[in-house]
Amino acid sequence: MARILPGAAAELADVYLPWLAREGKLEISGDRVAQPGRGAQLTGGERGLAERLTAVFDRAGLTRPPRRTRRRAREQAPGRRGVLRYLVEDGRLTRLPGGLLIATAAVDRLAADLLATGWDRFSVPTFKQRFGLTRKWAIPLLEHLDSTGRTLRLGDERRVVRPR
Numbered sequence: 001m002a003r004i005l006p007g008a009a010a011e012l013a014d015v016y017l018p019w020l021a022r023e024g025k026l027e028i029s030g031d032r033v034a035q036p037g038r039g040a041q042l043t044g045g046e047r048g049l050a051e052r053l054t055a056v057f058d059r060a061g062l063t064r065p066p067r068r069t070r071r072r073a074r075e076q077a078p079g080r081r082g083v084l085r086y087l088v089e090d091g092r093l094t095r096l097p098g099g100l101l102i103a104t105a106a107v108d109r110l111a112a113d114l115l116a117t118g119w120d121r122f123s124v125p126t127f128k129q130r131f132g133l134t135r136k137w138a139i140p141l142l143e144h145l146d147s148t149g150r151t152l153r154l155g156d157e158r159r160v161v162r163p164r
Helices: 007-022 044-060 067-076 080-090 104-116 124-131 135-147
Strands: 027-029 032-034 093-095 101-103 121-123 151-154 157-160
Touching: 044 080, 044 093, 044 101, 044 104, 080 093, 093 104, 101 104, 104 135, 121 124, 124 135, 135 151, 135 157
Parallel strands: none
Antiparallel strands: 027 032, 093 101, 121 157, 151 157
C-alpha cells in the first residue's frame, strides 16, 4: 500500500481506493491494484527471471529446489518475490498449504500418476513411499489434492477421486 499511497495518504486508502475504483481509474482484486484492463505484467528482466524460476521448479519436481539454486536466485534477483507471486497467479506455480511452492505441472503429473496407481484408497505412508516424498511435502500435497477435489480425506486414509 505504501507504494501506491505513500506517507499520510496510506491512512486514507480505505477512502481513496474504492473511490478510484468506482471512477474507473483502478481495478481492485483482493490485495492487487491495477489500471483498468491491465493485468500484472513483467518487465524484460522479470520475464527472464520468471522463465528461469519456472525451469528451476519444473526440474525440482515434487521437492524444493536445491538450496544453492534458491540462494543464487535470491542474490541475482531482489524482486523475485513479486515474480514468484506472479507465477502463482499465472498458474505456473502452486502454493501449497504451509506456503511451499511447487511447479503446477508437477502437481498435475502427481495427480495423473495417482490415478494410474489403480488405488481406490491409500494411507499417507503408502503415498510417501510410492512417490518418494518426505512428510514435509506429502501432507501439504495431499491437503492440496483434497482442496482441489482430486482426493478425499477419510480419517487416516484418502480416497482417489476419479473423473466422471
